[in-house]
Amino acid sequence: MFDAAAANLLSPMVLFFVLGLLAGLAKSDLTIPEAIAKGLALYLMLAIGFKGGVAVAESGLGGDLVGLIVVGVALSCLLPVLAFAGLTGLCRLDRVTAAATAAHYGSISIVTYVTADSFLRQVGTSFNPGMVAVAALMETPAIVVGLLLARGGAAFRGGALRGGLWRETLLNGSVVMLVGSFAIGWITGPKGMEAVRAFALDPMKGVLMLFLLDMGLVAARRLREANKLRAPLLLFGVAMPLVSAAIALTLATLSGFAAGDAALLATLAASASYIAVPAAMRLALPEADPGIYITLSLAVSFPFNIVAGIPLYLAAAEFLAR
Amino acid sequence: MFDAAAANLLSPMVLFFVLGLLAGLAKSDLTIPEAIAKGLALYLMLAIGFKGGVAVAESGLGGDLVGLIVVGVALSCLLPVLAFAGLTGLCRLDRVTAAATAAHYGSISIVTYVTADSFLRQVGTSFNPGMVAVAALMETPAIVVGLLLARGGAAFRGGALRGGLWRETLLNGSVVMLVGSFAIGWITGPKGMEAVRAFALDPMKGVLMLFLLDMGLVAARRLREANKLRAPLLLFGVAMPLVSAAIALTLATLSGFAAGDAALLATLAASASYIAVPAAMRLALPEADPGIYITLSLAVSFPFNIVAGIPLYLAAAEFLAR
Amino acid sequence: MFDAAAANLLSPMVLFFVLGLLAGLAKSDLTIPEAIAKGLALYLMLAIGFKGGVAVAESGLGGDLVGLIVVGVALSCLLPVLAFAGLTGLCRLDRVTAAATAAHYGSISIVTYVTADSFLRQVGTSFNPGMVAVAALMETPAIVVGLLLARGGAAFRGGALRGGLWRETLLNGSVVMLVGSFAIGWITGPKGMEAVRAFALDPMKGVLMLFLLDMGLVAARRLREANKLRAPLLLFGVAMPLVSAAIALTLATLSGFAAGDAALLATLAASASYIAVPAAMRLALPEADPGIYITLSLAVSFPFNIVAGIPLYLAAAEFLAR
Amino acid sequence: MQLHRKKRIEIIAEAAIVPLLVEALHEAGASGYTILPALSGGGHHGAWSESAMSSAMQMQMILVIASPDLAAGIAARLQPLILQYKAILAVSDVEVIRGDHFA
Amino acid sequence: MQLHRKKRIEIIAEAAIVPLLVEALHEAGASGYTILPALSGGGHHGAWSESAMSSAMQMQMILVIASPDLAAGIAARLQPLILQYKAILAVSDVEVIRGDHFA
């Protein structure tokens, strides 16, 4: 496990993330233009989706994929309830902000997933190529659960689920990009990959490296801009990923999933959304405080997962799989 | 021909275009930042121009190139007259909007050309490497013809051709980028290509794929934003490319051009500008309705050429070349 | 030497720079979106820093590196004094604008450095892989010297060095990016490079080529937008690089540095900052005229170095090393 | 040259709700609007700056020129949204060329 | 602290004609101007939003602060272009620090 942690910490990706964190905390004026960062994010979704689709075309849907999807979606529905209990009970957050925050922890961060994917490849642990589809399917159920927690049944009658929200949720850009690229990779298969691999595959780790630099900068800036987070909330931002990962690993072990699949499932469970869910929550729950939920997911849980979480989840998964 | 159509439809490029169209029509919030899309477009012009120049340095100007240029420029001058007749006669468009729209159809779309180029390579049909110079030379003559159609002789006396318009037309960014990259490729030859191939050549198809995703999104958004196009105009957007391609193929056959050259010439004739010409028309013919000409060229004719036109023109060219 | 000059002039990089200059002077509307250009600049810093760090990890710190750093930093401190004397004495510039301009010439242009690096590789001249660290260390000392020249001792007491300026200077984005990437390259070594070479190494020359196109456009636009520069100032923009390079080459020869190292040191001495220093000067010396110092460094000295300076400095370095 | 008295309405709101506001503008009868980007800002909820990570606090500005009567109607129609989403709506006097262009 | 009464001129026009308008501003004697980007909008000709495909409907905003007299001159000088290209020009009252900076 120490080897894995070192391999992670000494990879250029994680080091650039740390560089971004440090530069941001030291108030360096280093910034990556917003358009570039958005472009890199779109690229990563395209690349990871496409790669997954091509892998499925090559090696078929692994037998476990249905099971992985069921467990993943169940986690996306159940984890928000747990997070909500913790946030209202232990952190004494107001009901609506707690529900909005809970939704973030049920959903996933695709960049965390991409980092885990490249980490697993680096240490040579194999996993189901369809895993990226699990990631896509876990993005949105938590949003509905969050709204139910905030509004109860009124979520369906009243305004919360009206208007652009369904579209925002089901057709949000990252889901479309991931699912679309996965489908196209599946359709075109290795021949398609051959045509575009110099763009869609080879530079992926390097792009991730530059993107993580920006994530570090943004996370540090968010920490500085945020009205101070109280200690219990900060603690939640570290504890919740650990709890989510533990639950995911338990379910994975009970289901007999392979270590690589279990580690990725734990990573997805532990990761929190900072793109799709905040946008939905601003629309549906405008009285929830974005300063809380964005800061927690982006500036606390994301760095924790990238730097320490991923190798930890893999080590635990391998231990449980023995 | 069915094979060619399938090869086209199942290429990742066309599938991403379709993904963009579907996402846009379904009002997904997936968008590619404007700066990124502009950067991708510049990259494609650089790459296709440079590649063409290097190819000419390697294999010399094919004997047919002068003929291809003459026919191409003639098409760029004559097709607007035809389009103008159709738009005023059959579609009952006002004179000025019809003239502005006609200019678009005489000019060309470089992304359509790049897509055709990569399609021909994929199916193994060779063509004259100088073809990209033909594309560059067909960009602008149609603008002058369009102005003449709108204003008659007054175009030269009055305001239309004054001011920044000549510069806008002759030095517009895409022409400079194409011609400049072509010249630099020609000067530096294979040695230059070796130095920059990992940037300028290898990722090109992948970049095209991402760019076509954006084109699909933009075309769909344009369709939704446009005040409704009447049926005759929609029909024009499909019929005009077919007519233009048929004329180009006839001239190519009479001139004895090879099938690959004929197919590319037909593609250029069939494609309509949506960058250089709209900008010129807004300046020179402000009373023409941009909602008509941008929507027609970008949201009707462009998708038609990408999805169905290119393999069709190649099939016809090969049939005629037998 | 003529061979070297020709090799430089006929490289795609320099030709794209010339294309940009010509297009800009001809008032073409070709532009590269600001965000893309900023992204390319960040990429170049990341790539050159990372490459340098990996090279140091592979071949160790050359014995000369300490000497190179000492000489480089000394040049960064001394050249501004010389430039200041020339600007006030010969060009009759006011004290504050002269001091601000002088600071630019003590600092360096990283793109000029990257161009020289790729030129040396092309002609097969080796150099110390830690040279990029010398570049990073030469970025900022000149700023302090410039402030001293403008304000005398008051620079430390009064406002000039207050506030954000120290941070602006020491933690400015380009320094952080260069030094950070260098350190990460050093830590991760060849294994890190292997993971990201398709992004961080292979496309570098091509990216430089596109970036130089933009530099050409910007330099030409700056020349056109500037209130006319008087002849003595224009002359300064060409003479100062030559003088700086001559001094650097002399010191390099006395120190016994290898020809490649001497040529790079001369290039750094001859190059003038147009990113970090202008930003610092606007804050610290608001009464200095940016129209002078940006135009001189960006639109006069930069083109001179790229087109003629770099091969000249190498030729001189090789001559002196014999 | 004749200038016509109109109202200038400026709305600062989160990007996420701008589509809702534009829809409401249409319903209120506005004949046109223009949306401008913002880079960063600060207020009761702390500071924000644009970032690719999340558009959740990204603000935009909507600008509408309208006749005084229509402007009153627009303000009334938008008020609930402005209150619910804590946006800013500010009205001022302007004079325009082409008075007939504005409903 | 003294404030000086000036006029604020705001022009919304297509990017393509902004250079023509700036030229006209110079001719009218404006001592300065600032151009701001726009993201999207809507009007009698339908909606637009910025896209790489075509800047043909892309709008920008030009902002000019000027003395009342100069402002009247600017409006008069720009009127034909405003009418021809269907742009928007709106004038309002402002007070500035540094009155002498503005022609």
Add this chain to the structure above:
Amino acid sequence: MQLHRKKRIEIIAEAAIVPLLVEALHEAGASGYTILPALSGGGHHGAWSESAMSSAMQMQMILVIASPDLAAGIAARLQPLILQYKAILAVSDVEVIRGDHFA
């Protein structure tokens, strides 16, 4: 529907000094501000346009809505910076919904 009289302060300044101005705004007691990008411009020091090479002449716009009293305080507090860095500060009258939102 009730509208409340406020002041609209618009500052055009170089990007490099915007952080200094924002700090001064806080000190003056402004409860909020929004920063908008600019593309290009021209003035006594010649023309500029945004470019990656140097943000040295890049301008931004700061927008602040404030009560008349606070606005006077802000103008007074910012005046030295405005003079030193040759920025522009213009104040105008606006009416807002949600009067209590603004200090």
